[in-house]
Amino acid sequence: xxxxxxxxxxxxxxxxxxxxxxxxxxxxxxxxxxxxxxxxxxxxxxxxxxxxxxxxxxxxxxxxxxxxxxxxxxxxxxxxxxxxxxxxxxxxxxxxxxxxxxxxxxxxxxxxxxxxxxxxxxxxxxxxxxxxxxxxxxxxxxxxxxxxxxxxxxxxxxxxxxxxxxxxxxxxxx
Amino acid sequence: xxxxxxxxxxxxxxxxxxxxxxxxxxxxxxxxxxxxxxxxxxxxxxxxxxxxxxxxxxxxxxxxxxxxxxxxxxxxxxxxxxxxxxxxxxxxxxxxxxxxxxxxxxxxxxxxxxxxxxxxxxxxxxxxxxxxxxxxxxxxxxxxxxxxxxxxxxxxxxxxxxxxxxxxxxxxxxxxxxxxxxxxxxxxxxxxxxxxxxxxxxxxxxxxxxxxxxxxxxxxxxxxxxxxxxxxxxxxxxxxxxxxxxxxxxxxxxxxxxxxxxxxxxxxxxxxxxxxxxxxxxxxxxxxxxxxxxxxxxxxxxxxxxxxxxxxxxxxxxx
Numbered sequence: 001x002x003x004x005x006x007x008x009x010x011x012x013x014x015x016x017x018x019x020x021x022x023x024x025x026x027x028x029x030x031x032x033x034x035x036x037x038x039x040x041x042x043x044x045x046x047x048x049x050x051x052x053x054x055x056x057x058x059x060x061x062x063x064x065x066x067x068x069x070x071x072x073x074x075x076x077x078x079x080x081x082x083x084x085x086x087x088x089x090x091x092x093x094x095x096x097x098x099x100x101x102x103x104x105x106x107x108x109x110x111x112x113x114x115x116x117x118x119x120x121x122x123x124x125x126x127x128x129x130x131x132x133x134x135x136x137x138x139x140x141x142x143x144x145x146x147x148x149x150x151x152x153x154x155x156x157x158x159x160x161x162x163x164x165x166x167x168x169x170x171x172x173x174x
Numbered sequence: 175x176x177x178x179x180x181x182x183x184x185x186x187x188x189x190x191x192x193x194x195x196x197x198x199x200x201x202x203x204x205x206x207x208x209x210x211x212x213x214x215x216x217x218x219x220x221x222x223x224x225x226x227x228x229x230x231x232x233x234x235x236x237x238x239x240x241x242x243x244x245x246x247x248x249x250x251x252x253x254x255x256x257x258x259x260x261x262x263x264x265x266x267x268x269x270x271x272x273x274x275x276x277x278x279x280x281x282x283x284x285x286x287x288x289x290x291x292x293x294x295x296x297x298x299x300x301x302x303x304x305x306x307x308x309x310x311x312x313x314x315x316x317x318x319x320x321x322x323x324x325x326x327x328x329x330x331x332x333x334x335x336x337x338x339x340x341x342x343x344x345x346x347x348x349x350x351x352x353x354x355x356x357x358x359x360x361x362x363x364x365x366x367x368x369x370x371x372x373x374x375x376x377x378x379x380x381x382x383x384x385x386x387x388x389x390x391x392x393x394x395x396x397x398x399x400x401x402x403x404x405x406x407x408x409x410x411x412x413x414x415x416x417x418x419x420x421x422x423x424x425x426x427x428x429x430x431x432x433x434x435x436x437x438x439x440x441x442x443x444x445x446x447x448x449x450x451x452x453x454x455x456x457x458x459x460x461x462x463x464x465x466x467x468x469x470x471x472x473x474x475x476x477x478x479x480x481x482x483x484x485x486x487x488x489x490x491x492x493x
Contacts, residue, residue: 031306034299041448097315112271116315128450132430134443136315140460143440147453 007046008053011037013071019063021108032068035131039072039092039121042130045085054084065107069094072121072131073157080165088123090130091157093150095119097136102146104153118143120150124158127151213425214411222415222422229466231417234358236477238366239485246367246396248481250359253419254349259341259359261367266338268329276328276336280309281343282356288348300352303446307353308343311404311433311442312360322401322441323364327394330372337369350419353431357404362478364401366485368393398478402435402442403471405463409451414459416466430459434467 013033015026036058044054056078058071069092076090096106097116106114116136122129129151134143216222226232232253241247246261268275282304284297292300314321328337341363343356370393408418408429415422418429428447435441440460445451 028306030302034302038446038448042450114315122453123450126450127452129445129453129456130448130450132443132445132456133310134440135310136441137435138440140440140464143443143460144457147457151453 003051005047005050007044007049009037009041009044009046009056010053011040011056011058011075013058013060015060015063019060026063027067032071035068035133036071036075039090039131040075040079042128043076043086043088043090043123044079045087048085054079063108065109065111066094066105068092069105069119069121073161077161077165080161081168088125088128089158089161090121091124091154091161092119092121092131093153093157095146095150097138097142097146102142102149104149118146118150120147120154122151122154124155210425213422217410217413217415217422224419226417228413228415229462231470231473234473234477236358236362236474236481238362238478238481239488245369246363246365248359248362248366248478250355250362252351252355252358252417254347255351255355256345256347257352257355257359258344258346259356259363260344261363262340262342263337263367263369264340265330265372266336268333268336272325273333274329275325276338278313278323278325278328278339278341280312280341280360281305282308282345283342284345284348284352288345292345304343304353304356307431307442307444308356308360308404310444311357311402311431312341314441322435323396324400327396328369331374335372335374337372339367348420350421350423351406351417354404354406354417357402357433358474361398361401361403361474362481364396365398365478365482367396369396370394399436399475402433403467403474404431404433404442405467405470406431406446407459407463409447409455409459414462430456430463432460432463432467434464434471436471438464438467 011033013029013036015029017024020026036056040056056075058075060067060071072090072092080086080089093105095118096103096110096114098110098114103110111117114136116134116138119133120129121131213223217228220228222228235251237249239247240249240258241260244260245263247259249256249258266277269277282301284292284301286293286297312322328339330336341360343359345352405416406418406429407414407416408423408426410422410425410427418426426447427449428445428451431444431446432440433442
C-alpha cells in the first residue's frame with residue numbers, strides 16, 4: 001500500500017440474492033459502487049485522515065426502486081455516525097418521467113415503465129450538486145423543473161438526516 | 175525615474191546573493207504551479223495552449239469500415255485521441271420483459287497501448303465509467319423512449335428471435351475527451367452497420383422453432399440521424415471548455431457530459447469529477463452544450479457521409 005497524504009475512500013455495493021423479485025436479478029454492482037464513490041468523495045474531508053482508508057460497504061436487503069439515491073443517503077448518514085469529517089450531509093433523490101408527468105422517488109414498477117430518469121446527489125447546505133445523471137429524452141424546461149423538484153426534496157431530506165443524527169446522539173445520555 | 179542599470183549599480187552588492195533552484199518533477203505528469211496557472215490563465219482569456227477557443231473542437235477525422243469482419247465499424251481521431259468502434263450482430267432471443275425489441279450491449283475497453291497505466295485492473299474503472307455513460311446516452315429510458323437506436327427494428331420474430339447488437343469501443347490512443355470520441359465513433363459505426371436480412375421460413379406446426387434464413391446479399395442499414403452526439407464540458411476555474419486535452423483535464427474541477435440529438439433534446443447527462451457544482455452552473459453548461467451541439471452534429475454527419483462515400487468507392491474499385 002503506497003503512502004498517501006490524503007485519505008482514501010473505498011466503496012462497495014452488493015445486493016442480497018433475495019433483494020429483487022426474481023432471484024439473482026441484481027443490477028451492475030460495479031457501476032453502483034463507482035457512482036457511490038463519486039457521490040461521496042466530494043463531501044468527505046480526505047485531508048483529515050492521511051495514510052487511512054475509509055471503507056463503505058452497502059448491502060441492499062430489499063430493492064424497491066430508486067436504489068442508488070437511498071444507498072447514497074444511507075452511506076452519508078453512516079459516515080456522519082462514524083465521526084468522519086464531512087463538508088456537509090449528502091442527500092440524493094431521483095425523479096422519473098412518465099409521459100408528461102414527473103414522479104419523485106419512484107418504485108420499481110414505476111421505474112420499469114419510465115421514459116427517463118434524473119438522479120441528483122447534492123450537499124443541501126452548500127447548495128452544490130456532487131453527482132447528476134440523466135437518462136432518456138428530456139427537453140430543457142423539463143430538466144429545469146425536475147432539478148428544482150429534486151433540490152427542494154434534497155434540502156428537506158438534509159434536515160431530516162440532521163434531526164435523525166441529533167436524536168441518535170442524545171439517546172446514550174440516559 | 176532611474177533606469178534598471180542605475181538601480182543595479184546603486185545596490186550594495188556585498189549582501190546580494192542570487193538563489194537558483196532546479197526543480198525536477200517527481201512524476202512526468204506532475205505540473206508545477208506556473209504550468210497550472212498558464213493553462214488556467216489561457217482558458218480564462220479564451221486562448222488555450224493549442225490556440226483554440228474555449229468552444230472549438232479539434233479536427234475530427236472519421237474512417238468507416240475499418241474492420242471487415244464486423245457488421246459495422248469506424249475509427250475516429252480527435253486530435254491525439256484515437257478510438258475504434260465495432261458493431262457485431264448475432265441472432266438471439268429477446269428479453270421476456272420486451273418481446274418485440276432486440277438487445278444492445280455496449281462495452282468499452284481501454285487498451286494499454288493508450289496508457290501504460292491501463293494495463294490489467296488500471297483501465298477497468300475508466301472502462302466501466304465510459305461504458306455506463308455511453309449506455310445511458312444511447313439506450314434511453316427503460317421503456318425505450320429517447321433511445322438513439324430503434325430497438326424494435328431489431329426484432330425478427332416477436333418473443334422468439336431478435337438481433338443482438340454488441341457495440342464495442344476500443345481506446346487506442348488517449349489525449350483527453352474519450353467520451354466524445356467514443357460517442358462519435360459509435361454513431362459512425364452504426365451508420366456503417368449492415369444487418370443481414372433474416373427470412374423466417376414458414377413451418378407447418380405453430381409450435382416448431384421457425385427456421386431463420388440469414389441472407390448474404392440483402393442488408394438493412396441503420397438510420398443514424400436520430401443517434402445523439404456526446405459533448406463533454408470541462409470546468410476549469412470559472413470557465414467551461416469543450417474537447418479538453420489530457421493536460422487540460424488534469425486541471426479540471428468537474429465535467430459534465432451531455433448527449434444531445436438533432437432536435438436539440440437532451441438524451442443523457444452525466445456529471446464527472448469530484449467537486450460540487452452549483453445548480454445554476456449546470457443549467458448554464460446545458461445551454462452552452464446545446465449551442466455547440468448544432469455545429470458538431472452537422473460536422474460529424476458530413477464527415478460520416480464522406481467516409482461512407484469513400485468506403486463505397488473502394489468497394490467498387492475492388493469488385
